[in-house]
Structures are given as C-alpha cells and as structure tokens.
Amino acid sequence: MRIAKLRTLLTRLMDDDNGCPWTSKQTYQSITSHTREEIDELIKAIDLGDTKNIQEEVGDLLLQVLFYSAIAEKRGDFTFDDVAKTLHDKLTYRYDFIETALAKEGGVLMDATPEELDTLWQQAKLAAQKK
Secondary structure: OHHHHHHHHHHHHHOOOOOOHHHHOOOOHHHHHHHHHHHHHHHHHHHHOOHHHHHHHHHHHHHHHHHHHHHHHHHOOOOHHHHHHHHHHHHHHHHHHHHHHHHHOOOOHHHOOHHHHHHHHHHHHHHHHHO
C-alpha cells in the first residue's frame, strides 16, 4: 500500500503543469549522480553498522528506483509494474535453474553451501543471457 502512495506522490510531482518544477524536468541521466550518492551513503551506513541509517538509505535507494520508473512511465518507456514483473521473472528463472541443477546432483536448495549457490547463480545469469 505504501508503494502505491509513493508512486502516486511521484506521479503528482512529475506532472509538468502542477508538479514540482525540479522533479518534473528530471531525466534518467540527470539523476544518476543522486543515485550514486545514495548508494555511497547506504554503503557507508552498512560499513558503520548503523541499522537506523541503513533503513533510511534503503528508502532513499527505493526512491531512486521509483523515480527512474516515474521518468520511464512519463516517457512511455515502461512502468514500475514492468520493473517488478521483470525482477519477479528473473528471480523465478534463476531459482528454478538453481533448484533444477541441485536436484540433478541429488541436492536441495536448503542444503547447498553459499559457494555452490554463488556458482549456480552465476551460471543462471549466463544461461539467461543466452536465451
């Protein structure tokens, strides 16, 4: 529900006639420096072990995802729902790939080591690129 409210707020701010003059003029390119800044701030909070700040910075990074999606929707490129579907499909494919690979060896996801899973994750990424 809160994601929907955030999306509604950004849509209002992106409106050329009644929105925020700064927000409505942004492009993919113009906000990349802000995205880098938010990533750096999140990494710093993680390095410091500051969970309160991690929460805030994850929210700021989520804003960046929503902002790119709002820009894309305004341009007619894609929507946030398209982004969510793409992510869902990607994760479903990769975990299906991993579980199938493990099953061929008589294994299961819960018993795999982090190293095995990392290797299989990379293999799943490569296999998806070849599709």
